[in-house]
Amino acid sequence: MDMIAALANIVPASESAAEKQPSFILKMADETMLAYGTKHQLAAGPLDGFSARVDRHFAEHGDRPGILVGAIPFDPAHSAHLVQPARMLRVQGDHEVGGIPGLATASAPLMRVPVISVTPEPTADAFGEAVNAAIRALDDTSSGLHKLVLSRCLKVRAGRSFSAGELLRRLASDASASVFITALPDKDGKRILIGATPELLLDKRGHRIVSHPLAGSAPRSQDPAEDRAAGEHLLSSAKDQHEHSLVVQAIMDVLSPYCSELSAPGGTTLRATASLWHLGTRLVGRLRDPATSCAELAALLHPTPAVCGLPRQAAHAAIGALEPYDRDFYAGAVGWCDSSGDGRWFVSIRCAEIRGEEARLYAGAGIVPGSTAEGEIAETAAKFSAMLHAFGLEGEDVERRIG
Numbered sequence: 001m002d003m004i005a006a007l008a009n010i011v012p013a014s015e016s017a018a019e020k021q022p023s024f025i026l027k028m029a030d031e032t033m034l035a036y037g038t039k040h041q042l043a044a045g046p047l048d049g050f051s052a053r054v055d056r057h058f059a060e061h062g063d064r065p066g067i068l069v070g071a072i073p074f075d076p077a078h079s080a081h082l083v084q085p086a087r088m089l090r091v092q093g094d095h096e097v098g099g100i101p102g103l104a105t106a107s108a109p110l111m112r113v114p115v116i117s118v119t120p121e122p123t124a125d126a127f128g129e130a131v132n133a134a135i136r137a138l139d140d141t142s143s144g145l146h147k148l149v150l151s152r153c154l155k156v157r158a159g160r161s162f163s164a165g166e167l168l169r170r171l172a173s174d175a176s177a178s179v180f181i182t183a184l185p186d187k188d189g190k191r192i193l194i195g196a197t198p199e200l201l202l203d204k205r206g207h208r209i210v211s212h213p214l215a216g217s218a219p220r221s222q223d224p225a226e227d228r229a230a231g232e233h234l235l236s237s238a239k240d241q242h243e244h245s246l247v248v249q250a251i252m253d254v255l256s257p258y259c260s261e262l263s264a265p266g267g268t269t270l271r272a273t274a275s276l277w278h279l280g281t282r283l284v285g286r287l288r289d290p291a292t293s294c295a296e297l298a299a300l301l302h303p304t305p306a307v308c309g310l311p312r313q314a315a316h317a318a319i320g321a322l323e324p325y326d327r328d329f330y331a332g333a334v335g336w337c338d339s340s341g342d343g344r345w346f347v348s349i350r351c352a353e354i355r356g357e358e359a360r361l362y363a364g365a366g367i368v369p370g371s372t373a374e375g376e377i378a379e380t381a382a383k384f385s386a387m388l389h390a391f392g393l394e395g396e397d398v399e400r401r402i403g
């Protein structure tokens with residue numbers, strides 16, 4: 001059965017427009033998940049206590065579907081936004097995201113939304129100054145910092161509301177990423193987070209857990225020889241291997257006590273998205289106790305040094321001092337957890353927050369000794385490119401503003 005036929009079966013014509021439109025979509029290589037409507041919302045609270053709230057939620061709301069979907073913000077002190085949907089559709093295999101009712105029609109031509117302005121926050125120069133301040137802090141042994149991830153944002157204003165469906169279809173053209181749309185708590189109107197993330201925080205099914213951290217990046221090239229050389233250079237870069245190993249070690253430190261086996265069968269390898277090379281290490285583990293929930297482990301892992309830094313508290317404080325905005329749901333996690341304790345969470349990077357005619361695009365980069373301001377400006381510019389392409393925002397004018 002194709003996606004439209006499957007949807008026609010579960011979305012009766014009499015339902016309200018809001019219920020027909022999915023409020024959560026997660027398209028992964030092996031499965032697409034669509035959630036409709038809201039039965040119950042997870043109680044608000046910080047990340048500390050998240051898994052206890054999830055357990056309590058399922059104890060109180062035993063109705064089906066027994067699943068919570070949504071987003072965890074970057075700041076562990078802030079509340080996650082998770083809902084138990086009215087209905088859930090899970091389509092196995094690799095599926096076209098076109099033709100989702102209320103979002104987009106597979107056959108419709110992609111429409112360009114007229115863009116009024118693209119404003120960097122901070123400017124590329126100011127971001128470079130923040131990177132230099134981070135490098136000074138890393139060099140100063142009294143700071144105790146070993147790694148810091150700094151981000152920047154592009155504010156895009158358009159002449160009419162963005163179409164989430166069209167953006168999703170364009171993002172889904174990169175099969176190496178998991179594309180998502182998730183509703184966020186209202187703030188001066190309805191908001192969504194949309195993105196195409198290459199990074200798996202945690203997948204847990206029964207005894208088995210998988211995490212696939214990424215850190216260390218290089219922009220790809222249109223020229224095949226240059227592209228191959230960029231990948232090989234990244235793989236042999238001591239600075240990037242160090243940046244990457246800090247993330248892998250931090251994740252292993254969290255997961256090891258819960259596992260009877262934990263290993264990286266393929267070691268550290270190159271991972272490619274349409275615009276970037278990354279260093280990635282796929283970690284596979286077997287839990288001592290399969291009752292350890294995905295929510296519990298995800299809450300312990302987040303935020304990893306791929307989005308925050310090391311040590312976590314000091315890096316979090318430095319981010320607060322050096323970035324001119326609250327990251328909100330950028331660099332958090334997006335995914336689901338169910339009443340059996342299973343779940344899958346992705347790191348919410350390569351994404352944008354959309355509110356009506358405004359979008360905020362985010363890109364961050366890990367800074368370690370050996371990083372340079374120019375290098376991190378170029379890396380974050382490359383990280384914007386998938387979202388900019390989805391928004392139809394390419395060309396010299398935009399490139400000049402990004403730096």
Ligand SMILES: C=C(O[C@H]1C=CC=C(C(=O)O)[C@@H]1O)C(=O)O
Pocket residue numbers: 149151199214215216217278305306307331349350362363364365366367383
């Ligand atoms: C924080 C981001 O990327 C992280 C994930 C992969 C590689 C990264 C890096 O090389 O710096 C970052 O740690 C982002 O894309 O906004």
